[in-house]
Amino acid sequence: MTAGQAPGAAGLYRTVALIRGFEQRAVQLVRDGVIRGGIHPCTGQEAVAAGTCAALRPDDVITSTHRGHGHVLAKGAEPARMMAELAGRTTGLNQGRGGSMHAADFAAGVLGADAIVGAAVPIAAGAAWAMRQAGSDRVALAYFGDGAVSQGVVLESFNLAALWRVPVVLVCENNGFATSMRPADTMAGTVLARAAAFGIPAATVDGMDPQAVLDATAQAVERARWGGGPTLLECVTYRFDAHHTWEHTARPRYRTAEEVAAGTARDPLEIQGARIPAATREAVDAEVAALLDEAVRFALDSPHPDPATALDHLYASGLRARAGAL
Amino acid sequence: MPKLSYLKALNRAIGDEMERDPAVCVLGEDIGVAVTYATAGLLRRFGPDRVLDTPISEQAFTSFATGAAMAGMRPLIEFQIPALLFLVFEQIANQAHKFSLMTGGQTRIPVTYLLPGSGSRDSWAGQHSDHPYSLFAHVGVKTAVPATAADAYGLLVTAIRDDDPVVVFAPSGALGLREDVDLGGLAPVPLGSSRIHRAGSDVTVVAVGHLVQDALAVAEELAGSVSVEVFDPRSLYPFDWAGLAASLDRTGRLVVVDDSNRSCGIGAEIVATAAEEMRLVAPPRRVTRPDGAVLPFARDLDLACQPTRSQLRAAVEKSVGAG
Numbered sequence: 001m002t003a004g005q006a007p008g009a010a011g012l013y014r015t016v017a018l019i020r021g022f023e024q025r026a027v028q029l030v031r032d033g034v035i036r037g038g039i040h041p042c043t044g045q046e047a048v049a050a051g052t053c054a055a056l057r058p059d060d061v062i063t064s065t066h067r068g069h070g071h072v073l074a075k076g077a078e079p080a081r082m083m084a085e086l087a088g089r090t091t092g093l094n095q096g097r098g099g100s101m102h103a104a105d106f107a108a109g110v111l112g113a114d115a116i117v118g119a120a121v122p123i124a125a126g127a128a129w130a131m132r133q134a135g136s137d138r139v140a141l142a143y144f145g146d147g148a149v150s151q152g153v154v155l156e157s158f159n160l161a162a163l164w165r166v167p168v169v170l171v172c173e174n175n176g177f178a179t180s181m182r183p184a185d186t187m188a189g190t191v192l193a194r195a196a197a198f199g200i201p202a203a204t205v206d207g208m209d210p211q212a213v214l215d216a217t218a219q220a221v222e223r224a225r226w227g228g229g230p231t232l233l234e235c236v237t238y239r240f241d242a243h244h245t246w247e248h249t250a251r252p253r254y255r256t257a258e259e260v261a262a263g264t265a266r267d268p269l270e271i272q273g274a275r276i277p278a279a280t281r282e283a284v285d286a287e288v289a290a291l292l293d294e295a296v297r298f299a300l301d302s303p304h305p306d307p308a309t310a311l312d313h314l315y316a317s318g319l320r321a322r323a324g325a326l
Numbered sequence: 327m328p329k330l331s332y333l334k335a336l337n338r339a340i341g342d343e344m345e346r347d348p349a350v351c352v353l354g355e356d357i358g359v360a361v362t363y364a365t366a367g368l369l370r371r372f373g374p375d376r377v378l379d380t381p382i383s384e385q386a387f388t389s390f391a392t393g394a395a396m397a398g399m400r401p402l403i404e405f406q407i408p409a410l411l412f413l414v415f416e417q418i419a420n421q422a423h424k425f426s427l428m429t430g431g432q433t434r435i436p437v438t439y440l441l442p443g444s445g446s447r448d449s450w451a452g453q454h455s456d457h458p459y460s461l462f463a464h465v466g467v468k469t470a471v472p473a474t475a476a477d478a479y480g481l482l483v484t485a486i487r488d489d490d491p492v493v494v495f496a497p498s499g500a501l502g503l504r505e506d507v508d509l510g511g512l513a514p515v516p517l518g519s520s521r522i523h524r525a526g527s528d529v530t531v532v533a534v535g536h537l538v539q540d541a542l543a544v545a546e547e548l549a550g551s552v553s554v555e556v557f558d559p560r561s562l563y564p565f566d567w568a569g570l571a572a573s574l575d576r577t578g579r580l581v582v583v584d585d586s587n588r589s590c591g592i593g594a595e596i597v598a599t600a601a602e603e604m605r606l607v608a609p610p611r612r613v614t615r616p617d618g619a620v621l622p623f624a625r626d627l628d629l630a631c632q633p634t635r636s637q638l639r640a641a642v643e644k645s646v647g648a649g
Contacts (some may be wrong), residue, residue, distance in 0.1 A: 061397075095430035104429040111396050112429055119421055122386040126393025133351075133375060134398060153417075156386030163381065314466070316426045316434030316489040319564060321466060326602065 051213025147178025499536030
């Protein structure tokens with residue numbers, strides 16, 4: 001997709017459906033023991049990934065979070081190689097070296113998911129600055145959660161980005177929970193007020209509506225491209241599934257069934273699905289299901305890496321580390 | 327031949343690399359006015375787009391450099407205080423260092439972290455006197471500790487050109503050094519290449535950074551009775567193990583003088599590797615800071631926590647006596 005050619009309603013629906021279906025299959029593969037280490041499913045939050053990435057060009061870049069499958073897929077990574085990465089196979093995006101929490105696809109502009117909360121925000125800002133230094137109008141977009149806005153390095157990065165008018169879009173996915181903690185219990189003030197403190201334009205967006213997210217992001221991207229500096233978007237969404245699949249067995253109690261029912265009542269899949277003809281929706285569903293079934297098959301059929309290569313890529317310069325036993 | 331000071335060598339290395347490669351940029355606090363001197367004149371020569379005076383936000387600008395590196399830049403960050411490395415250990419050890427492996431080789435993070443003034447500066451007290459090079463060797467971040475002006479130039483140039491993160495510690499105790507050099511002969515020094523400052527046949531003294539000068543002084547003091555070889559690893563990670571093995575093949579005795587805290591300092595690794603793999607005719611010895619040292623303010627207390635020439639001399643004599 002190029003600038004000015006945002007996807008139609010069906011395109012947005014397809015991205016939401018792709019992420020939803022991917023997560024359903026990934027959760028099953030965790031249960032089957034194919035994906036080790038579990039995942040942080042983004043089910044319910046698909047509109048944020050779909051809407052934001054629809055406003056970006058292929059040569060723009062993103063940084064993602066531990067709950068990053070949606071971002072990576074929406075930016076254009078191949079679902080099969082993403083699934084293979086989760087399964088730790090050589091055909092994965094990172095050759096099985098990163099997994100769910102570190103999936104990266106530099107060719108698609110995914111500078112990597114980062115598993116330390118908020119840690120990628122300065123990385124996105126630095127990449128954005130460097131792209132501008134190189135004379136391009138490319139922008140970077142950083143995803144982070146409601147928990148991250150109380151990380152010092154994130155607030156430092158807001159300051160740097162605003163001070164140097166860095167072309168970065170700051171996307172806060174407020175899904176209602178920092179693991180088990182609610183924003184009301186962890187956040188003094190608000191997300192928007194943090195942006196205001198640094199003079200960063202900010203808005204709250206309906207994070208369950210892909211079109212609303214796309215519209216808001218398009219404005220923020222435009223501002224970044226012409227040199228207007230960062231914008232913060234607080235996308236209010238809801239995490240339908242667990243913080244981590246570990247919860248499926250441990251079952252910590254931090255929200256009631258009634259709350260979950262209320263939170264899941266607005267579903268981005270249904271919101272966007274209602275905007276397209278039923279026949280179109282069926283056709284997209286069928287295409288996505290076939291693609292994802294093939295992605296699972298590809299992952300399962302792909303080879304496991306050779307243990308002798310465990311520390312390949314440790315150094316870009318090719319330096320080899322000493323072995324741990326003689 | 328002209329005299330080159332250690333600080334001028336650092337300054338020249340940065341300037342030469344910025345001249346050679348437009349991707350090289352510098353970030354840090356007060357670098358425009360060059361409070362450490364390492365960045366003197368760079369703002370005027372290269373402008374504010376490549377010489378960025380930062381807010382006091384070490385964690386953010388350290389990872390900002392990581393992101394810039396991903397997008398093709400080759401940043402150098404100056405930290406005025408060695409203890410700031412504790413503040414940004416997350417950003418170096420857990421972010422910059424890990425991206426090459428975690429991404430399966432999709433990216434590289436060519437960032438240099440320069441510490442012009444590491445270790446004690448005489449009474450700068452608890453939070454300005456650390457020398458945490460062993461921490462970086464432990465996590466596998468490339469780590470250099472130049473002992474001389476020419477090596478400061480050569481190792482810093484190499485660090486800037488390296489495709490991985492590299493920490494360059496310029497010890498306070500070496501910053502005042504000046505040496506006669508042929509400026510045209512200054513050249514990159516590869517990581518993992520040691521330097522024998524003085525050849526000897528009885529005992530190898532491995533000296534890190536500014537302690538090379540102490541080792542040379544002790545070797546001279548003992549010259550009538552003991553033949554001391556002074557071995558400067560120059561980089562601690564990678565380490566020139568083959569060079570050390572060759573030295574120990576000649577001497578068979580090892581003393582390490584290392585400005586780290588004793589437990590898990592690089593001296594411990596050098597002694598362990600030599601004991602496992604190399605020829606030793608006497609027990610290896612270390613002279614280090616005490617375990618867990620926090621350098622106290624008062625000058626005599628500060629000095630009491632650092633390796634001394636008399637400690638080194640005693641260790642060498644014990645080593646020779648035991649053989």
